[in-house]
Each structure stands twice: as C-alpha cells, then as structure tokens.
Amino acid sequence: MSPEFWKMGGYALYVWGSFGIAAGIYLWNLIAPRLRRRAILETLLDDE
Amino acid sequence: MPLLSADQLTIQRGDRALLRDFDLRLAAGELLHLRGANGIGKTSLLETLAGLRRPAAGQCRLADEAAGLHWLGHRNGLNLQLSAIDNLRFWCGINGASPAGIDAALAGVELPARARRRACRSLSAGQKRRSALARLLLQPRPVWLLDEPLDGLDAGGLALFAALTQAHLAQGGAVLMTSHQTLPAPLAARELIL
C-alpha cells in the first residue's frame, strides 16, 4: 500500500481509529458469546 | 362441589419444578393441614392457589369466584406506621366491607383497646398476627388460605385461633393451612404431606 494511502488525506487518526474500534466491537460480538458458552457449559457440568 | 379445586398444577421456582401434576379438592367445612419439609414448595403452592403466582401448568378454581378468598402469608399486610384500626379501615375500604365491624373484629382477636390505636410497629409479633387474623373476620369469605398462621401466637392466641377456625368451618367455610407446629387441641385436620 502506498504511504499516501495510510495517511488518509491527513485524517489517519480518525479513519483508522474508527475502523480499529469497529473491528474491536465486531470481534467482541463474535467472541464474547463463545466464552460465555464455555463458562455456562462448565457450570452445567459441575451441576451434574 | 369443592370450594376450591386444583387440577394438574405444576409450580416452578426459577427453572426448578417444585410440584408436578398436583390435584387438590377442598370441600366445605374441611380443614386441610399441609405439611412438608422447608423449601418443598408449601408457600408457593398456597400463593398459586391464592392467585398471586401463575402456575407453570394446570389451573385452580374457586366454587364462588365473586366471594373470593382470604390469604394470610408470612407478612401480615399491616403498615407499621399506621395503627391496627387504620390498617383495618383501609382493608375495609379495599374489600368494600363496612368499617363498623372493626372494633368487633379486634375484640374477637382479644387485642387490648389501647394496643388498637398504637402504630403497629410498637405491637408484639403475636399482637400483629392477631390483627392480621382480625382482617379475616372483617368480611366473611368461604376459603381461607393461611401460611404458618400460628407463628408468634402464645397459648391464648392458639386457643383463639382454634375457636375462630371452628366457627368458620361451622359456617360452611374451608381452611387450607400450613404449620410446622401441631394444631391446637380441638382442631381436627386432614393431613396432606407434600
């Protein structure tokens, strides 16, 4: 990628900031249910 | 025709089923004593029969829906800031009974005149329980559902409760009650173990 691209016309902080936080939130929404599911399954097995 | 009947009741607390497919018939003039270990679901069953709690399955019916029923739980239903008389006047207003009977009811439960005017928070547990029992006398209703009514009652209170209950049964009413104590002498109850 050309260095020009990363500068985003001088708005690098805002554009990459937005996309970074967005990536974080999309990932959280994918991962958090899985972690909770593992925790639930463990509590279910403890109840056995 | 039973005064109160319940068919295939299933009662749940959270996701635990306390009772499953439970049937009950309460005939006129009958005293039913519900026994069972703590946490077995006695109170939940009574609350469901009283219509406070919705059963997970099955339903319960009153012979005379209009007359309704009297419910006495662990909590007396008395506001502690107000006096016994004010509380009973409030319940007369709610149930559409005439306030004239308040003094007679309080005399019926042998609550001393001085205590009737003091704020309920200054009454003893037994006196509060008697005031709660007085509410049952304010308005005649066929079915009484009583959860541990004997709590806090002294010897005099127990005898008084026996007399009130027998009078109610004699008039064709029915009582379903729970109690971990043995019932006072003259009362003969059908036992039901949960």
Add this chain to the structure above:
Amino acid sequence: MNWTWFHRLGSPPSFYRFAGRLAPWLGGLGLLLLAYGWYAGLVLAPPDYQQKDAFRIIYVHVPAAAVSLSLYVLMALAGAVALIWRMKLAEAVMVATAPVGASFTALALVTGMLWGKPMWGAYWVWDARLTAELVLLFLYCGVIGLNAAFDDARAGARACALLAIVGLVNVPIVHFSVEWWNSLHQGSTILKFGKPAISADMAWPLYAGLLATYCLCGHAILRRAQNELLLRERNTRWVRELATELGGGARVS
C-alpha cells in the same frame, strides 16, 4: 397457514439446533461481506471532494447507527412476544439482543465523535442524531442493568420486556424532542452535515457493510440466545445430554 412450524421453532431444543445450523452461515457471510465492504470503502471508493478521506468513516458509522435502532425494535418486539405468549424463546432472544445492540450503539457514538472532529471541529457536538444515539445507549444499559439485577431469569426477562416496550415508545419522542431542542439552539453547527451525494462506487461498500453488520448481529444474537436457552433449560434432559455430549469442550455445535 399452519402454525406447527412456529410452535416447533418455539420449542427451545429445536430452536437451539436451528440456531446452531444457521449461525455459522450468518457469521461466515457477514465476515465476507464485511471484508469486501471495508476493503472497497477504504481503497476502491474515491475520496469525497469535500471531506476527502475522512468521509470513509461513514462505512462504519452508518451501519452501526442503523443496526443500533433496529436491534432495539427487535428487542422490544421479542419482549412483547415474551410478555404476551410467555415464550421462553422470545425472552432468550430479547436478552440476547441487548448487549449486541448496546455495543453497536456505542460504536455509532464513538465513530460519530471521530467523524465530528474533522467535520465540525469538535468531538462532541449536540447534533440531534448523536444525542438521540446517546439516549438510546442509556436505554440499552437500563435494560441490561435491570436484567442483571434479577436472580430469577424469567421474572427478569419480563421486567426487561416492560422496560423495553416503554423505551420503544420513548425512542421516537426522544428523536423528536432532540430535533426540536436542536432547532431552538440558534447558532447551529458550523457545517450542517448533509447527506453527501454518494456515487455508485461509494454506495456499494456501504450496502455491503450494512448487510454484513446485520448478518454478524444475527450471528451474535443467535449464539447468545443459545446461551440463554442453555441457562434457562439447564434442568431439562436435552440440555444435560448436550452438556455431557460436549464434555465441556465447548466444541461449537
């Protein structure tokens, strides 16, 4: 129109399997669309003549804002179904939607602020849409907080359903009152941010991003609804079998 499929879907075990089959597809499709959307948005789309490259924030802000509102509507509707027909499934979907909706509302707010700095010169401008988004976030937090305060899951879900319904009635009122409140504010923003004229190659990434976000939200909600069902049905046979079968290895089925 026979309702058997509705009742069959309504029974937790069959919904659990249905969600288990559908969620991976939604997740995969969502990620693909998102990849295309962001790549096209960042690289292919030409810079805006006015805002140059800062306008690319639209590709994360608009999908998040759109989803934040529609998920609230979904949550309130699921709540209404849970209240009226006392369906465990509807409660699970409602409780599942709340955190997903809240996260995207927060995303819409943050990206709105990051977009505001280059455009309006300040991170926080009491713009009608941003303020309404903020109130929406409070509504979401209220529902999540209320649900967390209950020990009994079913009573908690019904309380949240009531709150969500009142909140839903409140959303348009908030939008309107904030619009009115903004108009009263004489000196309006320096550069009233209008909808930029979107050329085709700017629009495709936006639609892709929007669809991707809906798919990924669907995925997250289905997964969370599965978790809620596991919790609510933990004493039933099918959950015990499932738990032992998975042996706690959390292999996603």
Add this chain to the structure above:
Amino acid sequence: MKALAAIFARELRLAARAKAEWLMPPLFFVIVVTVFSFGTRPNDPQLAAFAPAVLWVGALLAALLSLERLYRTDQEDGTLEQLLVSRTALSFAVFVKGLAHWLLSGLPIVLLAAPLGLMLGLAPPHLGPLVLGLALGTPCLSFIGGFVAALTVGLPRGGALLPVLVLPLIVPVVIFGAGSVRAAQQGLDAGAPLYFLAAILTLTLTLLPWLAAAALRNAFE
C-alpha cells in the same frame, strides 16, 4: 371506587404520620438550587440563562428521592400481596398512588419554583412557562418514576438502578420543560413545548399505570 378512595386516604394518612418523608423532597429541591448559585459568582447574570436547567434537574432529583419507597414498604409489609389477592383493579391503585406521590412531592416543587426562579435571576414574565412546565412535567416524573419503581420493587439493589432507568425516559420531559422557559427567554413562543409536554403527560397517565400494574404483578412471581 371506594377502594381507590381508601388507598388515597391511606396515602394521605401515611404522609401525615411520617411528615419527614414528604417534607424532604421540597427541602432538597431548595438546597440543590441554592447550592447551584454558590457555584457561580454572586448575582451572576449567567445564572438566569441556566435557571431552567437548574430548576428542572432539581425537580427531577427531588422526585427520585421519594420514588424508591413508593412500593417498597407496601411490598415488604405484605400490603401489596393483599392488594393482588383482593382483585381491586391494580392499574387504578397504581394511578392513585402516583397521584398521591405527585401531590406530596411534585406539587410543592411547582409551588416553590417561582420564588426560586426569581432567586436565580429569572425575569418575572418567564416564570409563567416555568411553573406551567413544572406543573405538566412533575406528574410525568411521578408516573414514569412510579413505573420504574414498580419494575425494581423486589430487587435488593433496586434503589441504585432506579435513577439510571428513569433518566432516558425523562429526557423529553426535561427538554420540553426547560426548553419552554428558554424559548420565553429568547422571545420565542413558549407555548409549543408546553403542548408537547401535555401530550407526553397524557400518554404517561394512560399507558404507564397499566404497565406498572403488570410490573408489580411480575415482581411478585
């Protein structure tokens, strides 16, 4: 109807018995507004511009003070379960309790608003929209707050949750209430926001008691 009169009479008797309970919110309202003035220079002309915000937020906080106990005592002493058994229309009972709460905590604030407004430097002609706005707004605070109090009645930590849940639901009321005074200050028509406030009030009075009754029944199960 007699049942509703009984509830109303009981609320008034309770208030007469525990005077401190309903004298506290108006006192709190006065204190909040006065403390605000300490936050700025003495007789600061700016204060008049902020007067609507100060008065309205003060009214909201004062209402929140007494909301938490609205149903909690009834639930704890068993009155609530007796009401559920007695088959009186619960939504009417909720309406009466909301009305009693407004009379005891909302009305004093409306009466106090005018003098406090003057204290903050509000011009007399602007007091009209202020008092009228509060007269329409404080019942909304009581009924929306009452609904949330019913939602959180059974919860051990419900008290802390109540303000957080009430805030988003109250935003439009505060916007139109304070907005009408600001409109008056800017020489604009102060009537429009008051009509919106009245619309919100009617919506609140008709919709919320029924939902609050469902919340009370739900809190019991």
